[in-house]
Amino acid sequence: MEVNDTLQNQFELKELELNSLLEVTQAINNNLPEASLYKIYNFTLRANLNIKKLALYVMQEQEGQPDRWECKTNFGTDTDFNKVLLHEHFLPIQQISYVKDLDEPGHFAEFDILVPVSHKDRMLALVFVSGLKKDIDASSTQTGTTFIQALSNIIIVAIENKKLARRQLAQEAIRKEMEIAQQVQQFLFPKNLPQQPGLSVEASYVPHYSVGGDYYDFIRLTANFFLVCIADVSGKGIPAALLMSNFQAALRTIARQTMNLKEIVRELNYQVMQSANGENFITFFVAIFDQEARKLWYVNAGHIPPLLIHQNQVQQLDQGTVMLGSFQPLPFLNQGVVYDLDDFLLFAYTDGLTETFNSEGEEFGIERLGKLLTEQVSANLPTLHQSVFDSLTNFNGGQAYDDDITFLSTRVNTSKLTSG
Numbered sequence: 001m002e003v004n005d006t007l008q009n010q011f012e013l014k015e016l017e018l019n020s021l022l023e024v025t026q027a028i029n030n031n032l033p034e035a036s037l038y039k040i041y042n043f044t045l046r047a048n049l050n051i052k053k054l055a056l057y058v059m060q061e062q063e064g065q066p067d068r069w070e071c072k073t074n075f076g077t078d079t080d081f082n083k084v085l086l087h088e089h090f091l092p093i094q095q096i097s098y099v100k101d102l103d104e105p106g107h108f109a110e111f112d113i114l115v116p117v118s119h120k121d122r123m124l125a126l127v128f129v130s131g132l133k134k135d136i137d138a139s140s141t142q143t144g145t146t147f148i149q150a151l152s153n154i155i156i157v158a159i160e161n162k163k164l165a166r167r168q169l170a171q172e173a174i175r176k177e178m179e180i181a182q183q184v185q186q187f188l189f190p191k192n193l194p195q196q197p198g199l200s201v202e203a204s205y206v207p208h209y210s211v212g213g214d215y216y217d218f219i220r221l222t223a224n225f226f227l228v229c230i231a232d233v234s235g236k237g238i239p240a241a242l243l244m245s246n247f248q249a250a251l252r253t254i255a256r257q258t259m260n261l262k263e264i265v266r267e268l269n270y271q272v273m274q275s276a277n278g279e280n281f282i283t284f285f286v287a288i289f290d291q292e293a294r295k296l297w298y299v300n301a302g303h304i305p306p307l308l309i310h311q312n313q314v315q316q317l318d319q320g321t322v323m324l325g326s327f328q329p330l331p332f333l334n335q336g337v338v339y340d341l342d343d344f345l346l347f348a349y350t351d352g353l354t355e356t357f358n359s360e361g362e363e364f365g366i367e368r369l370g371k372l373l374t375e376q377v378s379a380n381l382p383t384l385h386q387s388v389f390d391s392l393t394n395f396n397g398g399q400a401y402d403d404d405i406t407f408l409s410t411r412v413n414t415s416k417l418t419s420g
Contacts, residue, residue, distance in 0.1 A: 034159050041155045042073045045129075049144045052131025053111060055081040058156060059124060069126075076130070079107045090114065090126055096145050099128065115145050117152040124156045190218050194226075198416030201228070202381035204389070206405045213240040214350050214406035215248060219255055221288070227255055229286040230348040230408050232303065239280070246275045247282060259288055261299045262333055265321065269301075272325035281325035285317070285348055289341070294414050296346075297337045302326075306348035307370055309377050310341055314370040342414045345377055349407035353388070356405075358396050368395075381409045 032040075038056075045051050053076035060068045069086040084107050093102075099111045108114075111128035118124055132144045193201040201218050213233040220226050231247065233240045250271040254264050264286065272282055285306055287298035296308075302323030305316035319336030349369075356364045372391055376384045388407065 034162065037155055037159060038073050041151060042075060044151060045148065046075070049132055049147065051076075051129050051144075053077050053129065055108075055111070055128045056152070057086045057126045057128075078110055081107070081128075086126065091123065093126075094118070113145065115148050115152070117149050117156065119153055119157055124160075125152050127152055189216065193218055194220075198413045199226075200381055200411050202385055202409045204385045204405075204407055213244065214404045215244045216348070216406060216408040217248065217251070218408075218410075219252065221255060221259055224291050225259060225288055226291075227259075227286065227288050228346065228348070228408065228410050229284065230303065230306070230350065230406065231282050231284040232350045232404070232406075233282045234280045243272070243275055243280055243282070247272065251286075261286060261288060261297060261335055265299050265301060265324070265333060266330065269324045269330055270328060273328045276325050278325065281323045283323045285320075287317070287346065289410075289412065291412075291414060291417050294341050295337065295339050296341055296344075297335055299333070299335055304349065304351045304354065305366075306346060307366075307373060308338060308344060308346050309370075309373055310338075310344040312374060312377075314374060316366070341412065344412055345373065346410040346412075347373055347407065348410075350404060352405040353392070353407055356392055356396050364392065364395050381411060384409060 041056070042054070045054060055074045055077060056072050057069045058072045060070050069091075071081045071084065071086075074081040087104070087106060087108070089103060090108075093114060093116055095116070097114045099105050099108055099114055102108075102114065105111075108128055110130065112130045113128070113132060115127040115129065116123060116125075117127060127148055129145075129148065189203070189205070193203060195201075203216050205214060205216070213235060215231045215233070217229050218226065219228075229251070231244070233244050233247070235243075247268065250268055251264070254267050258264065265284075268284070272280075282301075283303040284301040285298065285303040286301075287296055287306075289296045298317050298319070300306075300318055300320030302321070305318040308315040308317055315338070317336055317338075319334045321330045321333045347369075354364050354366050354369055358364075368391075369388075372388065373384070376387050379387065385407070392405075
């Protein structure tokens, strides 16, 4: 009779466990959050196995850092195991073990059994328990630990899958964001730059990531005037691309209304302040050339000074103001002017060019760039740009660049423009 009672008890226990596993699976399929799944885990073990004490430690993977073991659920103990670090000497244990037989159990001595939980040869969790239904018979302890392993495995693998799915969704969202930002950025750049007698313009752009924060433009204002500019927005991705898109639209609108550079820069600064709310800023260089008067006037708003090569002299164009989006109104605003420019090269660039470093920590620098431009001043612009890239590659040993690199070259020969 006692044997039949024992078998009946074991059968009922198995039935309860199977029903519990089914309910847990349904809860997982209902996409409950992680905290709810751990509550179900807690309740299921206490209801089915009459466990008195439990501490569940789960391995948390951290990108770029060592894995960390965290206590995810704890009840019935004298010690708050949420505040207790897991001893490292527990980690190699692969078999269900009695805690009293382990070396230096410390706070964990109040538990009876340690149940390791693994999946595909990877340790997922360690479960410390006490009070596991010893009152039925010895076999019930083994049955209980098997159930703990099964339930823990189901719950933790489900949570890991949720995390993986979230990471995949986040990565897909980032990919989509980068794709949109790339498209936005491509619309910013002029499709056709002039290549004609007396006037040629060439641009090169190498983003550090798939989307950078650089912008350049050429705008023909009248038959006799044209505008060139280069800019670098703080930040990356869609926010930077949208800010620069607004900036480009504002510049082109304002430039149709006035050729006064101070007015253009003041209005652009206002627009950046409104769009970025002080969270981003833009360094900006803008110049207008009068072909008939052979005069170039410019404003440099916190940008690295472009180089003007004229009669074998290199001049840095540094007159202007602070970066846009930092102050409203601008604390000061100066306009630079260069006269008698009949044959010149204007080379504007972002700081990723001169701030490229070699293996010895030496910066490419403005002097090296100026010397290269002076030596190559008569070369056609595509050849000149290739020479700049070759020099950078030789300088830094072919390593990846640490920042976006953009440069814009404008070559003017007024005698050819006049005759043309």
